[in-house]
Amino acid sequence: xxxxxxxxxxxxxxxxxxxxxxxxxxxxxxxxxxxxxxxxxxxxxxxxxxxxxxxxxxxxxxxxxxxxxxxxxxxxxxxxxxxxxxxxxxxxxxxxxxxxxxxxxxxxxxxxxxxxxxxxxxxxxxxxxxxxxxxxxxxxxxxxxxxxxxxxxxxxxxxxxxxxxxxxxxxxxxxxxxxxxxxxxxxxxxxxxxxxxxxxxxxxxxxxxxxxxxxxxxxxxxxxxxxxxxxxxxxxxxxxxxxxxxxxxxxxxxxxxxxxxxxxxxxxxxxxxxxxxxxx
Amino acid sequence: xxxxxxxxxxxxxxxxxxxxxxxxxxxxxxxxxxxxxxxxxxxxxxxxxxxxxxxxxxxxxxxxxxxxxxxxxxxxxxxxxxxxxxxxxxxxxxxxxxxxxxxxxxxxxxxxxxxxxxxxxxxxxxxxxxxxxxxxxxxxxxxxxxxxxxxxxxxxxxxxxxxxxxxxxxxxxxxxxxxxxxxxxxxxxxxxxxxxxxxxxxxxxxxxxxxxxxxxxxxxxxxxxxxxxxxxxxxxxxxxxxxxxxxxxxxxxxxxxxxxx
Numbered sequence: 001x002x003x004x005x006x007x008x009x010x011x012x013x014x015x016x017x018x019x020x021x022x023x024x025x026x027x028x029x030x031x032x033x034x035x036x037x038x039x040x041x042x043x044x045x046x047x048x049x050x051x052x053x054x055x056x057x058x059x060x061x062x063x064x065x066x067x068x069x070x071x072x073x074x075x076x077x078x079x080x081x082x083x084x085x086x087x088x089x090x091x092x093x094x095x096x097x098x099x100x101x102x103x104x105x106x107x108x109x110x111x112x113x114x115x116x117x118x119x120x121x122x123x124x125x126x127x128x129x130x131x132x133x134x135x136x137x138x139x140x141x142x143x144x145x146x147x148x149x150x151x152x153x154x155x156x157x158x159x160x161x162x163x164x165x166x167x168x169x170x171x172x173x174x175x176x177x178x179x180x181x182x183x184x185x186x187x188x189x190x191x192x193x194x195x196x197x198x199x200x201x202x203x204x205x206x207x208x209x210x211x212x213x214x215x216x217x218x219x220x221x222x223x224x225x226x227x228x229x230x231x232x233x234x235x236x237x238x239x240x241x242x243x244x245x246x247x248x249x250x251x252x253x254x255x256x257x258x259x260x261x262x263x264x265x266x267x268x269x270x271x272x273x274x275x276x277x278x279x280x
Numbered sequence: 281x282x283x284x285x286x287x288x289x290x291x292x293x294x295x296x297x298x299x300x301x302x303x304x305x306x307x308x309x310x311x312x313x314x315x316x317x318x319x320x321x322x323x324x325x326x327x328x329x330x331x332x333x334x335x336x337x338x339x340x341x342x343x344x345x346x347x348x349x350x351x352x353x354x355x356x357x358x359x360x361x362x363x364x365x366x367x368x369x370x371x372x373x374x375x376x377x378x379x380x381x382x383x384x385x386x387x388x389x390x391x392x393x394x395x396x397x398x399x400x401x402x403x404x405x406x407x408x409x410x411x412x413x414x415x416x417x418x419x420x421x422x423x424x425x426x427x428x429x430x431x432x433x434x435x436x437x438x439x440x441x442x443x444x445x446x447x448x449x450x451x452x453x454x455x456x457x458x459x460x461x462x463x464x465x466x467x468x469x470x471x472x473x474x475x476x477x478x479x480x481x482x483x484x485x486x487x488x489x490x491x492x493x494x495x496x497x498x499x500x501x502x503x504x505x506x507x508x509x510x511x512x513x514x515x516x517x518x519x520x521x522x523x524x525x526x527x528x529x530x531x532x533x534x535x536x537x538x539x540x541x
Contacts (some may be wrong), residue, residue: 094525118444169374176341176368178361204337230372268378269422 058238067242073227079248080223084140084212085254088147093204095148096156097197104163117156125248129218142219147211154207155200162196163189191266196260207256209251281396288319288477289445294348295337295500296332308502309335310346314455315496315505322471322478324488327498327506328538333481334371334449336503340479341366341447353444360445364392367438367476369448373430375422380502381433382418385409388441411470435467439474446478452482464490467520472516485538489513489530490521507537 027035040060044050047059054062067074102109109250129146136142166189174184215226225242231239286516294313297306309332312441317323337411338344342361352360367388375384383390383403404455410416412432422430431451438446464487471478471491480486488495495509508517513526521527 078541167374169370169372170376172343172366173370173374174391175343176361177388178364178367179391183391188376189393191376194378266378268423 009083025057032158035140046076050131055237058241062238063241063245066132066238067245070239070242074224074246077222077224077227077243078250080140081209081212081216081225081247082250084143084147084223086207087144087251088211089151089204089254090210091144092148092151092182092208093155093201095131096152097159099152100156100159100163101191104160121153121157126214129215132215133219134143136219138219138221143215143223145210146215146219147208150207150211154203158196159193165192165196182271194266195262196265198258201258202255202262205254206251209254213247286319287316287354288321289315289317289323289338289340289479290349290351291315294336294346294350296335296339296344296346300500310339311502311504313498313503315508317477317479317494319401319477320475322480322491324480324482324492324495325494325498326482326485326488326538328500328501329483330502331464331498331499332503333483337447337449337479337481337499340445341368353382364388365444367441367443367446368430369434369438369446369451370450371420371449371453372436373427375433376427377422377428380419380421381409381414382424384422384433385437385440387437392441404440408436411439411473412436412466427455428463431455432466433444435470439470442474442476444476446476448478448480450483451485455465460484460487462521464481467491468517485534486522486527487533489527490517490535495530495534496533498499506540509534509537 030038044060047057058066060116099113103113104110104115128149132142132146136145170188171184174188179187212223213225213228217229220226220229224247228240228243231237231243281288292314294310295308296310300307309311309357315323320344324337327333335344338348340357342357342359350357352365354534355363355365372450375381376387379387385408386401386405389396389405406418409415412435414429414436417425417429420486422433435451436446452463455463468491478491480488480491489511492511495511497506497509498504499506509530511530512523513530
């Protein structure tokens with residue numbers, strides 16, 4: 001009886017899934033690059049066929065051309081944004097690691113720090129950008145500080161979760177060896193926290209680019225965010241798009257960097273890494 | 281048991297209760313438990329689940345505070361733990377997934393930081409890996425191993441620094457029946473080579489009879505030792521013992537005791 005019903009179930013799935021299987025096989029063969037190329041082609045055709053005004057949605061080919069034309073400017077602005085992203089990320093993620101270690105391992109510090117952090121965490125941080133201009137003025141320093149603020153919490157929250165992810169059996173085993181707290185930290189806690197830390201890094205890597213751009217909208221005198229506002233004021237849509245494409249590429253690259261770094265530094269848990277990435 | 285056997289672990293009237301905060305009362309887990317384990321023998325602790333077998337094992341290992349007297353080789357359990365008397369085989373294999381099989385087994389040496397030269401440590405780890413039959417997986421990470429293999433690594437890790445006492449906490453409880461049988465025979469084989477004192481917590485009566493020299497049968501919580509059964513099946517024991525009428529007689533007797541509990 002059991003096997004019969006199983007068989008029926010299987011056939012049912014097989015029948016209904018036939019078309020999907022062929023489609024998904026097709027898509028798999030194309031790969032992500034092929035999919036994107038297809039989408040860009042459709043975009044190009046649709047803008048031509050539907051005669052969409054170029055100041056609303058420019059054609060991809062025009063965006064590409066303006067990217068080439070504007071490259072000397074774009075390059076300089078991108079450089080500024082990259083510097084801010086890296087600087088802000090390093091400052092934000094770095095300080096959050098210090099804070100997380102204090103919060104987890106120094107009970108007195110935990111009691112002092114936690115309430116403040118909870119409040120700051122609840123503040124919509126993007127809304128602080130105008131204030132930051134008043135406090136820190138225009139330019140690089142403001143953008144870096146703002147980016148750091150955005151990068152702080154994902155790393156902080158993930159890391160304290162990771163450091164507190166304690167397995168009782170492991171703890172007992174280490175105790176039976178009479179291991180010191182420092183040894184338990186070095187052999188257990190660090191490794192347990194690493195996947196969490198990388199989940200935080202990956203979240204922050206994307207947020208860092210957002211932080212840099214938003215800050216440039218307000219406080220920039222250069223950078224891709226500043227450039228986009230300038231172009232927007234002149235309704236030069238394809239240049240704005242060109243900057244957007246570049247920004248996306250920077251964010252992707254940054255994210256991928258940490259993904260690869262994680263694969264190298266945590267070779268033991270590939271399945272776990274995938275799970276964390278999905279959650280992100 | 282002859283009188284020439286030196287008593288190695290001796291517990292007198294061990295009691296332990298947990299504080300229950302909500303009800304503002306104490307939950308008594310162990311109630312005046314007394315027992316002795318001779319040096320170089322195997323003792324099994326059986327009893328209904330949740331009766332405090334693991335708690336008793338943790339007391340012996342110096343991992344829990346208790347009332348009463350407990351001596352391991354004339355020392356308190358805590359002193360013995362500090363002097364690395366105990367090789368613990370926990371319920372789950374508890375392998376560190378970021379360390380290779382080799383590093384997991386070598387971990388006690390790393391923690392002890394004793395003056396053993398590196399080559400000596402490697403030699404010992406290699407030989408213990410051969411003993412549990414995992415030569416091909418020395419460099420593998422735990423996630424690549426099956427449940428039985430993980431438990432072998434856990435066993436090897438407890439054996440490698442040659443502790444005076446092996447504490448095994450339902451080590452094969454999570455394994456399927458066939459693998460468990462294999463592991464039991466493996467433990468018999470390994471133990472006949474190392475011959476240290478072994479305390480085994482289990483809920484598998486056959487496993488207890490097969491491995492142990494004496495079986496402590498515990499009652500339901502608060503636990504006391506209901507009865508001590510000496511297993512007089514001659515050693516070396518092997519697969520043939522599993523089918524012997526003698527073993528079945530012991531198993532039936534212990535089952536009866538557990539039902540009374």
